Amino acid sequence: MKQAESTGDKLILAAIDLIAEQGYDGTTTKEIAAAAGVSEVTLFRHFGSKQALLVAAFERYHYAGEMTKLFSERLTWDVRTDLLLIGRTYHAIMNRNRKLIDIAHKGGSRLPGEVRKHASQHPVQLKKLLTNYFSAHLEQGNIAPIDPEITAMSFMWMNLGAFSSNLVESSNSNVTLDTFIERSVDLFARALVP
Amino acid sequence: MKQAESTGDKLILAAIDLIAEQGYDGTTTKEIAAAAGVSEVTLFRHFGSKQALLVAAFERYHYAGEMTKLFSERLTWDVRTDLLLIGRTYHAIMNRNRKLIDIAHKGGSRLPGEVRKHASQHPVQLKKLLTNYFSAHLEQGNIAPIDPEITAMSFMWMNLGAFSSNLVESSNSNVTLDTFIERSVDLFARALVP
DNA sequence: AATGTTTGCAAGTACTTACTTACACACTGC
DNA sequence: GCAGTGTGTAAGTAAGTACTTGCAAACATT
DSSP: OOOOSOHHHHHHHHHHHHHHHHOSTTOOHHHHHHHHTSOHHHHHHHHSSHHHHHHHHHHHTOOOSHHHHHHHHSOOSOHHHHHHHHHHHHHHHHHHTHHHHHHHHHOOTTOOHHHHHHHHHHHHHHHHHHHHHHHHHHHTTOSOSOOHHHHHHHHHHHHHHHHHHHHHOOOOTTOOHHHHHHHHHHHHHHHHOO | OOOOSOHHHHHHHHHHHHHHHHOSTTOOHHHHHHHHTSOHHHHHHHHSSHHHHHHHHHHHSOOOSHHHHHHHHSOOSOHHHHHHHHHHHHHHHHHHTHHHHHHHHHOOTTOOHHHHHHHHHHHHHHHHHHHHHHHHHHHTTOSOSOOHHHHHHHHHHHHHHHHHHHHHOOOOTTOOHHHHHHHHHHHHHHHHOO
């Protein structure tokens, strides 16, 4: 019970924290080992190399397939309710993986390629799901005659921008994330009224 | 006429290109000098250090005050027309400074502090201008009773997301940036109808 | 008790990096 | 011609980096 984390896990978590903050090139193996409370040589005995350590981190804490599941199981086909659920889930997922996303975005000269691939799958998938959702509504005449793809992109990118912005600066004025999600969904719902 | 670029300028431009691609830590002074077509020692004779070179780059190619000027001079007070102009100008500015923005975002262990400050001013200022714009419309009853600040954030973040997304992947399906701007403005205009 | 695994410590290797120094060459303006 | 400026080449320094090796101590399993 007390032995919560193995040495390998401690190293992975320390690596995620440090690399997300300082970038891949800017973080040394010595730093990672020290933050994990082990010696540097132990890091290499476990993972062999710095790159392999990061790959192990991405494999362990990968994005979930939550969005796909949400679209197939939990939608009500009331636009406002659905967009609210989608927006909240989106931010929940992104927040949980914030550090890994940041690592992939910052890059690095020897940053393993697996990392970049991992990070690029999410938005592509979400855009497809959203576009199909709006298309289905459109066919049934539930919403105004808009372009489903553009609407999907607008919604997705609005939330991506909100997320990225939070990454950089926590000076979000006085608007909390959840009120932003609610009100921005209202705005989209207004625009989609037939 | 033929002597278009001085040695200092060549170094600055090479540094921007390389650091935007590889990050600050991942780019060596030797690389920069080679890309500029000069020797490494010349780099240090001109700028003294790698950090000073980057600061010089930011000072030379700084963001313009175009947005402020636009808001005070070129608005027509027709929402659709104005948002279209704002959106297009936003992307024009961001694109022009894409590499510098990318450098600031990627960071680096010894990346000078001036760089980060420079990059964080833009969005704050734009949000204020947009919020005031919507507030003014609201007071005159031209638009629906929405929250001006939230609407400003939504519009801003949607375009930020579109910009960031372009940074990473050029697989923008078949939608060009300009059609996206047009249609997304339509969407906002629909939502703001009283 | 014996044995294998995991770890820390100390030292070191091979390499890279930002930055320096010394000297020679070309060009410019006077 | 000559001083000044800008540049290239060559060599080097001091520090840091990823990664390795050898050895001994702690520990768990048997």
